[in-house]
Every structure is written in C-alpha cells, then in structure tokens.
Amino acid sequence: MAKILDRILLLIYSLVVGVLSILSILLMTGSYTLTLNKEQGHTLLISSIVVAAVLILLSIRFFYISVRRERNHQSSIDQRTDYGDIQISVDTIENLSYKAASRVRGVREVKTRIRIAESGLEIMIRAVVDGESSIPAMTEEVQKQVHDHVEEITGIPVAYVSVYIANLVHSPVIKSRVE
Structure with missing residues (x-):
C-alpha cells in the first residue's frame, strides 16, 4: 500500500513541478505578465508558501525513499x-x-x-x-x-x-x- 501511495505522490509531485516550471519560464521570458492588486498578491503569497511547503515535504519523502535500505532484502x-x-x-x-x-x-x-x-x-x-x-x-x-x-x-x-x-x-x- 505504501508503494502505491508513494507512486501517486510522485505523480502529483511531478505534475506540480512541471506546471510551476512552465509558469516560471513564461514569467521570466516576459511571455506572460502578472498584474495583481494587493488582496490578490497576498492570496498568491500564501498559496505559494503552502505549495512550496508541500513540495519540500514531498522532496524529503522521496529523498528518504531513495537512500533507505530495504531491511529484509539480502542479496x-x-x-x-x-x-x-x-x-x-x-x-x-x-x-x-x-x-x-x-x-x-x-x-x-x-x-x-x-x-x-x-x-x-x-x-x-x-x-x-x-x-x-x-x-x-x-x-x-x-x-x-x-x-x-x-x-x-x-x-x-x-x-x-x-x-x-x-x-x-x-x-x-x-x-x-x-x-
């Protein structure tokens, strides 16, 4: 069950990072401009912090999975x-x-x-x-x-x-x- 959950989390993580990468590229190249009022800016800041925190937690989880050693596996x-x-x-x-x-x-x-x-x-x-x-x-x-x-x-x-x-x-x- 844990492996299925990890695969689903990895899929979501990959999709979110992909979308954020595309959005960052568009914003940095000037292809897309963002004009926000003060309330929208505050909401965007809070949303960005939440998304960043979730991505950091997922990154830590995937790092742990990649370096941990299988306990019962002996070659x-x-x-x-x-x-x-x-x-x-x-x-x-x-x-x-x-x-x-x-x-x-x-x-x-x-x-x-x-x-x-x-x-x-x-x-x-x-x-x-x-x-x-x-x-x-x-x-x-x-x-x-x-x-x-x-x-x-x-x-x-x-x-x-x-x-x-x-x-x-x-x-x-x-x-x-x-x-």
Missing part, C-alpha cells in the same frame, strides 16, 4: 568456515530450488522465491502441474526434493518449503487414426 548468505568466508547469492539458491522442483515428474512450470529467516531458509515454490498425478503426493515430493537438494548443496538449513499449485496444464490429446 547473499554469508558463512564462515575454517578456511575463510563463503557468500552464496539468493539467486543461486533460487536456481537450485528451481532445478530440484523441475525434476519432479508432473511439474511443468516453476517459479521460486527465497526468504531468509532466523530458523533458516524459507522457500516458496509456485508451480504449474500436468494434472495427471496426485497433487498432494507431487507437492510432497517437490518439498522433499527442494529441501534436501538445497541443504545438501549449500549447507544452509531450510526451515520450510511451501508449494503453491497455480494451475493445471492440459496435455494435448493425440488421437490415433485407425484405417
């Missing part, structure tokens, strides 16, 4: 051994998970996502299956294969593997023709 997992440090990227673990899940019979398409927790890796698998074998048995096999493969290859404990079956793929029916 690698660090391990220390007797011989030195090891870093394994999250992409590597996603690819290992993909490879293990794709080996299971009946699984057609796989997408993986990794979350790093205190208890170990949390692996989320999204799969499309052929629908010709038992889904509970297949998902259990996917969980076992991914869990064992990732732990064996990386040495990092896997807390759990969740599997989401997104859809079924219908196998094309080939009718044999008897003559």
Whole structure:
C-alpha cells in the first residue's frame, strides 16, 4: 500500500513541478505578465508558501525513499568456515530450488522465491502441474526434493518449503487414426 501511495505522490509531485516550471519560464521570458492588486498578491503569497511547503515535504519523502535500505532484502548468505568466508547469492539458491522442483515428474512450470529467516531458509515454490498425478503426493515430493537438494548443496538449513499449485496444464490429446 505504501508503494502505491508513494507512486501517486510522485505523480502529483511531478505534475506540480512541471506546471510551476512552465509558469516560471513564461514569467521570466516576459511571455506572460502578472498584474495583481494587493488582496490578490497576498492570496498568491500564501498559496505559494503552502505549495512550496508541500513540495519540500514531498522532496524529503522521496529523498528518504531513495537512500533507505530495504531491511529484509539480502542479496547473499554469508558463512564462515575454517578456511575463510563463503557468500552464496539468493539467486543461486533460487536456481537450485528451481532445478530440484523441475525434476519432479508432473511439474511443468516453476517459479521460486527465497526468504531468509532466523530458523533458516524459507522457500516458496509456485508451480504449474500436468494434472495427471496426485497433487498432494507431487507437492510432497517437490518439498522433499527442494529441501534436501538445497541443504545438501549449500549447507544452509531450510526451515520450510511451501508449494503453491497455480494451475493445471492440459496435455494435448493425440488421437490415433485407425484405417
């Protein structure tokens, strides 16, 4: 929700800055002249201060968004051994998970996502299956294969593997023709 709000604020900010830039250019080049009485001048001054304050607040917000660091986002997992440090990227673990899940019979398409927790890796698998074998048995096999493969290859404990079956793929029916 916060990202959507930030995008809307960024859109409004961009539009206001664009309009103010065009107005400033017109006023500075003399293409447009402004004649105001004392009351209109006072209203314009107050409006300008309010718009400037809002733009400053939005600028501070966007600056904060651009420099802040994502707390839960880690690009690698660090391990220390007797011989030195090891870093394994999250992409590597996603690819290992993909490879293990794709080996299971009946699984057609796989997408993986990794979350790093205190208890170990949390692996989320999204799969499309052929629908010709038992889904509970297949998902259990996917969980076992991914869990064992990732732990064996990386040495990092896997807390759990969740599997989401997104859809079924219908196998094309080939009718044999008897003559």
